[in-house]
Amino acid sequence: MKKNIFSLSICSAIIATAFVTPAHADEAALLQKIEKLAAELDAIKAELAATKQKTDSVAKNQQQLSTSVAENTAAISSVTAATTGSAVAMAEQASKSGSQTVISSYGEVNYTRPRQSNSQAQTDVARAVIGITHRFDEKTKMVAEFEWEHAVTSKDDKGESEVEQLYVEHEIRPGLSGKAGLFLMPVGLLNTNHEPTAYYGVKRNFVETAIIPSTWREAGFGLSGTHDNGISWDAGLTTGFDINKWDATSTDGSTSPLGSIHQEGQLAKSRDLSMHAALNWRGVPGLLLGGSAFTGKAGQGAPNSVANDARVTLWDMHARYNPGKLDVSALYTRGTITGVAALNQTFAGQVTPVPSSFYGWYTQAAYQVWKTDSYSLTPFLRYEQFNTAQSYTAMPQGLGLAPAADQKVTTMGANFRIGEGVVLKADYQKFQQDSNQDRYNLGVGYSF
The missing domain is CATH 1.10.150 (DNA polymerase; domain 1)
Structure with missing residues (x-):
């Protein structure tokens, strides 16, 4: 201008x-x-x-x-x-009442087809869980989880209905809490983080189901602590296992030794209590190093029992590194059942005597190859080795028992996440000892 x-x-x-x-x-x-x-x-x-x-x-x-x-x-x-x-x-109302209730849930539906036998393909509503957490005030809360497995629960069906957790927790002081009731044992990587969105693969890994009987819970008392240096710990006194539940005519014990004698809080015999402790360190971003131990007698003072001195011990060491797109983990666990020599003599000729030791380990690697605001794709590879009957206690001449062979399984697949709460899964599992078990798996899971 x-x-x-x-x-x-x-x-x-x-x-x-x-x-x-x-x-x-x-x-x-x-x-x-x-x-x-x-x-x-x-x-x-x-x-x-x-x-x-x-x-x-x-x-x-x-x-x-x-x-x-x-x-x-x-x-x-x-x-x-x-x-x-x-x-x-709403805040004023919650403040006046001093309480808050949160509903949570997770579930999964899986499809499995053996590679060499299409006729054995099956679909299963593996589990559906409803959780309720009610906070009475800023320091005290109640946690409950109710689970249904395999869709239908009745006398003639394979489904189960169970209380997975039911406990009250109170913060004694900042960094120290105590709880009482039925709660998950702080063992391994999977037992306390077992939602389908939390692990790779359609099904939970063998080591943390066959050796560590996830999801493993006991009734009792526990203390938990966290520290500014990244260390957290758990310790407690709880119910334990009942060796008198062992069925030598069934293969349940060879599938999971501790899973077959787990009491699950159901009229649990409590003559012999057990102790547990766990220690974890998260001092480096993305890194977790930890271990746990559990021990307790399992005879439960049963009348005329030859195994009242039986003791169950299980420990594990684990590590996970997840700095971003990369996610690698490893775990080793070993269990023993002592004081069962006399009991095994009564099982002479049966298919599943009580093992004196069992173990397992795995290593796993995953990498997020693609991610948007709504989707992500993460392929993974896992190798695991385990043995549910690595050894038996000494037996009289002629009654000796041969240890079982190690099982070796390779699983490769991918998790496709939709948002934060839904996951689609696909994998292939290769069994080294028996190729007839090789299988394809598909699954869908959610968690909120």
Whole structure:
């Protein structure tokens, strides 16, 4: 705009100069110059008019934008006020009552097809769990989980209905809590983090189901502590196992030695109690190092029992490193059952005597190859080796028992996550000892 005004001033000066030109100047040349200057003046006026029109348009648009912003701001303020008022009201109500209840759940449905036998393919509603956490105040809460397995529960069906957890926890002081009731044992990587969104593969790994009987819970008392240096610990006194539940005519003991004598809080015999302790360190971002131990007598003072001195001991060491897209983990666990030599003599000739030792280990690696706001894809590879009957106690001559062979399984597959609470899974499992068990698995799981 300033440039145009300056140009107009120059033209005016030139015109004025032209009119005061001496009379002896050529009249035709003067008229030609005047006409040229008039044409330039008209062009400048047109440019000024166009500039004014643009300026008026911008001002109008700015006015409309200001009006729109004001209207939207008013609307947002109204909604915010209403929402805030509702939230404040809810907070005030929760504060007055001093309580809060949260509902949670997880579940999974799986499909399995053996590689060499399509006729044995099956689909199973593996589990559905409903959880309730009620906080009485800022320091005291109740936790309960109710689980249904294999869809249907009745006398003639394989389904189960059970209380997976039921305990009360109280914060004694910052960093120290105590609990009482039925709770999960702080063992391994899977037992306390067993939702389908928390592990790789359609089914839980063999080591933490056959050797560590996940999900393993006991009734009793426990203490938990956390420290600023990344160390956390658990310790407690609980119920234990009942060796009198061992069925030598069944293969349950060879599938999971401790799973076959686990009492699960069901009228649990408590003559002999057990102790447990766990220690974990998370001092480096993404790194977890830890271990646990559990021990207790399992005879339970049964009348006329030859195994009242039986003792169960299980320990594990584990590590996990998950700095970002990479997720690697490893675990080793070993269990023993002592004081069962006399009991095994009564099982002579049966298919499943009581082992004196059993063990397992695995290593696993996963890498997130793709991620958006709503989806992620993480392939993984796991190798595990385990033996549910590595050794037996000494037996009289002629009654000696041969240890079982190590089982070796390789699992490869991928987890496809949808948002934060849903996962689709696919994997293939290769059994080194018996290729007839090789299988494809598909699954869907959720957790919230």
